[in-house]
Amino acid sequence: xxxxxxxxxxxxxxxxxxxxxxxxxxxxxxxxxxxxxxxxxxxxxxxxxxxxxxxxxxxxxxxxxxxxxxxxxxxxxxxxxxxxxxxxxxxxxxxxxxxxxxxxxxxxxxxxxx
Amino acid sequence: xxxxxxxxxxxxxxxxxxxxxxxxxxxxxxxxxxxxxxxxxxxxxxxxxxxxxxxxxxxxxxxxxxxxxxxxxxxxxxxxxxxxxxxxxxxxxxxxxxxxxxxxxxxxxxxxxxx
Numbered sequence: 001x002x003x004x005x006x007x008x009x010x011x012x013x014x015x016x017x018x019x020x021x022x023x024x025x026x027x028x029x030x031x032x033x034x035x036x037x038x039x040x041x042x043x044x045x046x047x048x049x050x051x052x053x054x055x056x057x058x059x060x061x062x063x064x065x066x067x068x069x070x071x072x073x074x075x076x077x078x079x080x081x082x083x084x085x086x087x088x089x090x091x092x093x094x095x096x097x098x099x100x101x102x103x104x105x106x107x108x109x110x111x112x113x114x
Numbered sequence: 115x116x117x118x119x120x121x122x123x124x125x126x127x128x129x130x131x132x133x134x135x136x137x138x139x140x141x142x143x144x145x146x147x148x149x150x151x152x153x154x155x156x157x158x159x160x161x162x163x164x165x166x167x168x169x170x171x172x173x174x175x176x177x178x179x180x181x182x183x184x185x186x187x188x189x190x191x192x193x194x195x196x197x198x199x200x201x202x203x204x205x206x207x208x209x210x211x212x213x214x215x216x217x218x219x220x221x222x223x224x225x226x227x228x229x
Binding site for chain 1: 148150155156157158159160163207217218220221222223225
């Protein structure tokens with residue numbers, strides 16, 4: 001079974017600073033990996049996903065993530081954070097089978113200082 | 115992506131009563147939908163997989179007699195919380211799978227408060 005961890009429960013960055021959110025996964029085969037963002041009281045929005053191919057994935061809102069198989073990681077990055085990026089971020093891993101079950105990490109709460 | 119709606123967005127019910135939450139896929143025929151529960155400041159926990167025309171598949175530890183799932187059509191799945199208790203208060207989110215591995219579209223969620 002797949003699992004995912006996000007080591008950082010909460011991160012605070014200044015507006016304009018760079019951001020990296022960490023994600024580590026556990027899965028026996030090549031995983032499908034996702035990053036979602038959730039604003040308070042809202043549903044989830046998909047930022048980006050990795051299925052195969054280029055290990056550097058570009059997403060919406062200026063986010064990118066890099067899949068590193070050797071480290072079982074899929075860290076999310078943004079070069080310059082905006083105040084509107086403050087939200088909860090979830091990394092998720094899916095099984096590379098026809099069954100679309102996706103397991104979510106515990107989440108990282110991002111605060112942005114003006 | 116698919117548009118997914120949930121109704122109601124917010125519901126308050128008394129302990130011991132049942133409440134039904136609807137999840138609709140507005141522009142996509144969904145043979146499979148997922149139901150998640152999210153407690154405050156926590157992650158999403160998969161509760162069950164809803165399959166059109168067949169019984170739902172529940173995750174370990176989720177009581178199938180308490181959380182009744184019906185997926186009667188390709189656009190509608192319902193989750194009924196029976197004999198609700200305050201500990202069932204949570205944010206319930208459904209998702210629709212596109213059929214491509216791992217690709218899901220999420221509804222806006224339903225906030226359930228049991229008093």
